[in-house]
Amino acid sequence: MTVTYTARVANARFGGFSQLLLLWRGSIYKLLYREVLAFLLLYVGLSVTYRFVLSEAQKRYFEKLAIYCDNYANLIPVSFVLGFYVTLVVNRWWNQYTCMPLPDPLMCAISGTVHGHDERGRLYRRTLMRYASLSAVLILRSVSTAVFKRFPTIDHVVEAGFMTREERKKYENLNSSYNKYWIPCVWFSNLAAQARKEGRIRDNSALKLLMEELNGFRGKCGMLFHYDWISVPLVYTQVVTIAVYSFFLACLIGRQFLDPTRGYRGHDLDLCVPVFTLLQFFFYVGWLKVRGRAWGREAVSVEKRRETRGNWLPLLGPHSCTGASSHPSAPMRCMMTSRCSRRIGTGMLPMPVPPTRLPHSFCSTSPPSRVPLSISRESLMGMGPPKGVGKLEPCLGLDWPPVQARWQSLSFPPKHQTLC
Numbered sequence: 001m002t003v004t005y006t007a008r009v010a011n012a013r014f015g016g017f018s019q020l021l022l023l024w025r026g027s028i029y030k031l032l033y034r035e036v037l038a039f040l041l042l043y044v045g046l047s048v049t050y051r052f053v054l055s056e057a058q059k060r061y062f063e064k065l066a067i068y069c070d071n072y073a074n075l076i077p078v079s080f081v082l083g084f085y086v087t088l089v090v091n092r093w094w095n096q097y098t099c100m101p102l103p104d105p106l107m108c109a110i111s112g113t114v115h116g117h118d119e120r121g122r123l124y125r126r127t128l129m130r131y132a133s134l135s136a137v138l139i140l141r142s143v144s145t146a147v148f149k150r151f152p153t154i155d156h157v158v159e160a161g162f163m164t165r166e167e168r169k170k171y172e173n174l175n176s177s178y179n180k181y182w183i184p185c186v187w188f189s190n191l192a193a194q195a196r197k198e199g200r201i202r203d204n205s206a207l208k209l210l211m212e213e214l215n216g217f218r219g220k221c222g223m224l225f226h227y228d229w230i231s232v233p234l235v236y237t238q239v240v241t242i243a244v245y246s247f248f249l250a251c252l253i254g255r256q257f258l259d260p261t262r263g264y265r266g267h268d269l270d271l272c273v274p275v276f277t278l279l280q281f282f283f284y285v286g287w288l289k290v291r292g293r294a295w296g297r298e299a300v301s302v303e304k305r306r307e308t309r310g311n312w313l314p315l316l317g318p319h320s321c322t323g324a325s326s327h328p329s330a331p332m333r334c335m336m337t338s339r340c341s342r343r344i345g346t347g348m349l350p351m352p353v354p355p356t357r358l359p360h361s362f363c364s365t366s367p368p369s370r371v372p373l374s375i376s377r378e379s380l381m382g383m384g385p386p387k388g389v390g391k392l393e394p395c396l397g398l399d400w401p402p403v404q405a406r407w408q409s410l411s412f413p414p415k416h417q418t419l420c
Contacts, residue, residue, distance in 0.1 A: 028286050035285055036278065042252055043274065050256060059259070067264065069254030076247045078284055085240040086287050089232065099223040101136045103129070109213040113206040114195055124195050131184040131191070132217055134162040138181040139221040143228045179225055185218045244288050251277055 003026035024030055050062055107129055114125050137157060140147040151157050158168055171183055189211065196207050255277045258267040 028282065031289050032282065032286055035289075036281065039248065039252070039281055040273075040278070043255075043277075044272075046252060047256055047272070062253075062256075063258050063262065063264065066253050066256050066258060069250045070266075071254075073247055073250035073254050076243055076250075078243050078247045081240050081243050082284060082287055085236055086290065088236070090290075092227070092232065096224065096227050099220045099227070101139070101217050101220040101224070103132055103136065103217070106132050106213045106217050109210050113202075113210045114192075114200050115202065116200050121200060124191070124200055128188055128191055128195075130162060131188040132214070135181050135184040135188075135218065135221055137162055138184070139179060139224050142179050142181075143224050181221050181225065182218060185214060188214055240288065244284055248281060248285070251280075 003023070005020055005023070050059065054062060110125050110128050114128065115121060116124065134157070137147070137151060141151050142148075151160065154163070154168060154172070157163050158165060163171070167187070171180065174180060174183065192201065192207060192210055192214075195201050196204075201207050201210065255274050257270045257272075257274075258264050260268055260270050
C-alpha cells in the first residue's frame, strides 16, 4: 500500500525517523508478521525437537545435516536473483503510473484550439472531452479493481454520463475480443475533423496540436492495456520464489544452534532466537512481498479511486452543472432539484467513495427518458436542435426528445462564458 509520510520527516530532528519505524499502516510489519511467526514457530519446533526429543545418535546425524545445510545454502544466488527481479517489477510499476491517461493536457489543448462562445462551441468542447474521458474509463475498468467496482457494466458508464445510448449501440455493434477503449478516440478524431470544417478549429496547426495530444492520451491508454495484457514472464516469478523459499527452508535446519560442547566451528554460543536470520528473512521475504504488493488490489485501489474521482468526474461539471455566479471563483452548483444542491467547489465530490449513481448528473435524477450530458440549450428548452446540425446530431447527442417542463426553469451560464 502506498502511504504518504513526507510530512512526518519534513524537519530533521533527533529521533524523527523513529516515527516512521513505528508506523503500522503500509509497514513491513503488517506485511510480514504472519510469515515471520510461521518461520519462527518452525524454527523453535526444530530446536525443541533437537534438544529434547532426539536420541544421541539422532542428534549427531542432525548436527551433520545442519552443518551441511549451512555450508551449501549460500550457493543459492538469492541476492542477485531477487535484486534483478525486484528492479524489473518496480520499474514496471512506476512506468504504469506514468502511463496514467491524465486528461489535463488534452483538456487545455481543447480549450485553446476549439473556439466558439455559443452553445454549439461549448457542445463541441464538452463532447470531445467526454470522449477522451470515456476512453480512459474503459481502459481503467480493465486494469483497476476499484474502477471496475465503480463501473461494473456499460450500463453504469451510460448512467454516469460518459456515453449516450446511441453511442452505446455503436460501441456494442463492433465485435472484438479485445478492449475497445480506442473507439471513443475515433469518435474524437471525426468530431475534431468536423469542427475544423466548420471553422471551430481555425487552422491545420491547431488541429495537428489537438491530434498530437489525443495520440499521446491514447498511447498511454494503450500502454496500460499492454501492461495488463503482457505480464512479467512466469519463469522469472517461479525462479525468484523458489530461490527465496528454498534458501529459508535450508536456514531452518542450517541456522540451528548446536551443542557448544561438541566443538563445531561457529557454534560457540547457544542462543534461542536467531536474530540475524530473522533480519535476513525480513529483508529477502519483504522484497519478495513487495513484488506481489505492487500489483495487488490494495496497492492501486486508493490511487485509482483518486484518479477516477479527482480527474474524470469533474469533467462532467460543464455538462450537468452551471455556475451559480459569473465570478470564476464561485463554486459550481448542481442544477438539479433543490434536494440535490450539493456544492462541488473543487470539482470533487465531498465523499470518500464515488457513489454508483451520481447525484449531480442528469442521468441520475431524470425520468426514464434520460437526457445525455451533451444536450444543447435549444433541445433542453424544447426548441429543437440548432440549425445546420445535420448528420452531427447522433454524435453530439441532439437526437434526444425535449425534456419535461420541470427542466425549463434551469439556469444556464451566460453565453460569453466558455465552458471546457
